[in-house]
Amino acid sequence: MSDVSRPSPSDTGSGARSARTAAVIPAAGRGVRLGPGAPKALRALNGTPMLVHAVRAMAASRAVSLVVVVAPPDGAAEVKSMLDVHALPERTDFLVVPGGESRQESVRLGLDALPPGYDIVLVHDAARPLVPVDTVDAVIEAVRDGAPAVVPALPLADTVKEVEPAAEPGTPEPVVATPERARLRAVQTPQGFDRATLVRAHETVTDNVTDDASMIEQLGVPVVTVPGHEEAFKVTRPLDLVLAEAVLARRRLNDGF
Numbered sequence: 001m002s003d004v005s006r007p008s009p010s011d012t013g014s015g016a017r018s019a020r021t022a023a024v025i026p027a028a029g030r031g032v033r034l035g036p037g038a039p040k041a042l043r044a045l046n047g048t049p050m051l052v053h054a055v056r057a058m059a060a061s062r063a064v065s066l067v068v069v070v071a072p073p074d075g076a077a078e079v080k081s082m083l084d085v086h087a088l089p090e091r092t093d094f095l096v097v098p099g100g101e102s103r104q105e106s107v108r109l110g111l112d113a114l115p116p117g118y119d120i121v122l123v124h125d126a127a128r129p130l131v132p133v134d135t136v137d138a139v140i141e142a143v144r145d146g147a148p149a150v151v152p153a154l155p156l157a158d159t160v161k162e163v164e165p166a167a168e169p170g171t172p173e174p175v176v177a178t179p180e181r182a183r184l185r186a187v188q189t190p191q192g193f194d195r196a197t198l199v200r201a202h203e204t205v206t207d208n209v210t211d212d213a214s215m216i217e218q219l220g221v222p223v224v225t226v227p228g229h230e231e232a233f234k235v236t237r238p239l240d241l242v243l244a245e246a247v248l249a250r251r252r253l254n255d256g257f
Helices: 050-059 076-084 103-112 133-144 195-204 210-217 238-255
Strands: 020-027 064-071 093-098 122-123 151-154 175-176 185-187 191-194 224-227
Touching: 020 050, 020 103, 050 064, 050 076, 050 133, 064 076, 064 103, 076 093, 076 133, 093 103, 122 133, 122 195, 133 151, 133 191, 133 224, 151 210, 175 238, 191 195, 191 210, 195 210
Parallel strands: 020 064, 020 122, 064 093, 151 224
Antiparallel strands: 122 191, 151 185, 151 191
């Protein structure tokens, strides 16, 4: 485990409630769809690495007192130095640990690094740097109210088709079905969990899954959604970077962000 960069905040008085929530940000992926260069999480957005924006987004919630960043296996020291030089809220501590070969393994390593005393865990994509604090708080509040697993989600604007995948990329794919759009949601992060439930999922589920909520579903534990936000989109392609820059420009104009 890497050293914590600041003393942990006191768990007394009004801070005791906020100290129960920690966020894990897996940031060990390469992000090949953004093209060659630095790992996706370290790409600059408005002159600041995306990962720093993501850490700040979690730290913006007064309920989050610890952020665990899971770095590329050979880049933990670089990531820790980068976070040290960027302004983060003093009330929020951060920890950097090396990640694994898969997202699932990296989240597990982040969970292993969590100190005792954090009963709620958020898992957030480093590639969603602009999630608003209201969304973060809504996820935390739903877990506090008793939900073991919570995901922010948005209704779909497009009709979705289920297809038979083509044998060769770019060739026509037969449509199998058209799911009822009203029952579908596009899921975002941070996803929030009761810590014990999430740990049990990572100890039990061995299938390679795309998000942690899917692991909870495999345990037979209920997962609920709260409203997501259009600005919590995932930056995976060059066009997404352009959109993210536009969102930041609008925030600066409207809010002095």
